Amino acid sequence: MPLATDRLHAEQAFHDRQAGLRTATFQIQPSALHVDVDSYLDHETWIRPAFAQLGDVSGRDVLDFGCGHGMAAVTLAKLGARVTAFDLSPGYLHEARRRAEANRVSINFTQADGDQLPFANESFDRIWGNAILHHIDLNRAAHELHRVLRPGGLAVFAEPWGENPLLNLARRHVRYPGKERTPDEQPMRLRDLAVLRRSFSHVQTHGHQLLSMVRRVLPPGRLVRTLDRCDARLLTHLPFLQRFCRYMVLTVRR
Numbered sequence: 001m002p003l004a005t006d007r008l009h010a011e012q013a014f015h016d017r018q019a020g021l022r023t024a025t026f027q028i029q030p031s032a033l034h035v036d037v038d039s040y041l042d043h044e045t046w047i048r049p050a051f052a053q054l055g056d057v058s059g060r061d062v063l064d065f066g067c068g069h070g071m072a073a074v075t076l077a078k079l080g081a082r083v084t085a086f087d088l089s090p091g092y093l094h095e096a097r098r099r100a101e102a103n104r105v106s107i108n109f110t111q112a113d114g115d116q117l118p119f120a121n122e123s124f125d126r127i128w129g130n131a132i133l134h135h136i137d138l139n140r141a142a143h144e145l146h147r148v149l150r151p152g153g154l155a156v157f158a159e160p161w162g163e164n165p166l167l168n169l170a171r172r173h174v175r176y177p178g179k180e181r182t183p184d185e186q187p188m189r190l191r192d193l194a195v196l197r198r199s200f201s202h203v204q205t206h207g208h209q210l211l212s213m214v215r216r217v218l219p220p221g222r223l224v225r226t227l228d229r230c231d232a233r234l235l236t237h238l239p240f241l242q243r244f245c246r247y248m249v250l251t252v253r254r
Contacts, residue, residue, distance in 0.1 A: 014182045019091030033102035035074040046208035050249045053156045057081040060125040066132030070096025077105035086112040115140040119148045127155035134188050142199040154253040162187030164244040202253040207242030
């Protein structure tokens with residue numbers, strides 16, 4: 001228990017700092033709180049296809065699992081969902097509430113740990129999460145996901161993936177923008193899929209950014225667009241290569 005508590009405190013402190021760094025920006029430029037749905041869906045190559053896995057969310061009860069800055073929660077609300085969102089970080093929740101107010105959408109926010117959700121059984125039709133499962137105890141989180149999903153419901157997560165040894169080497173030794181990480185987080189691996197399959201009979205995966213993962217160190221441009229097109233062909237015709245991608249979209253169905 002002390003180790004778990006230390007992890008929670010470290011995670012909370014890290015993300016509170018991240019949120020605090022943006023506070024001054026919003027004071028100077030409050031328009032930065034506005035969320036354009038298309039811009040959000042296209043800010044990373046896996047977001048739009050991952051959202052497509054959720055299907056039509058209009059009128060559905062949707063949980064944003066580890067909402068962070070609240071952009072996904074606002075996007076879901078703008079798409080017509082009844083959104084509940086939680087995060088461990090009070091700093092992130094403060095930012096997310098401000099973002100919801102700025103975008104004039106109604107979202108139920110609460111502070112919680114993904115290992116122990118404060119929601120009733122079978123509360124949600126859909127669950128969304130981006131870069132969150134690799135921060136938490138997956139055994140406990142999988143149980144909680146199954147508990148709060150309604151029968152026939154599904155959850156979609158986009159997670160950093162750790163089966164590419166060259167990418168793992170770069171993660172350890174190459175400096176690039178946005179590299180900040182918490183002490184305990186690790187990219188998800190194939191063994192983590194086995195954990196999910198103990199709670200869910202249906203676990204679907206789709207990898208994103210194989211060659212185009214170099215966008216982490218290259219500016220947007222013709223080369224990155226060309227690599228995106230190459231990835232689309234390679235990952236369709238040689239799906240085993242998805243194992244070596246930078247990110248994995250995971251879809252689980254109850």
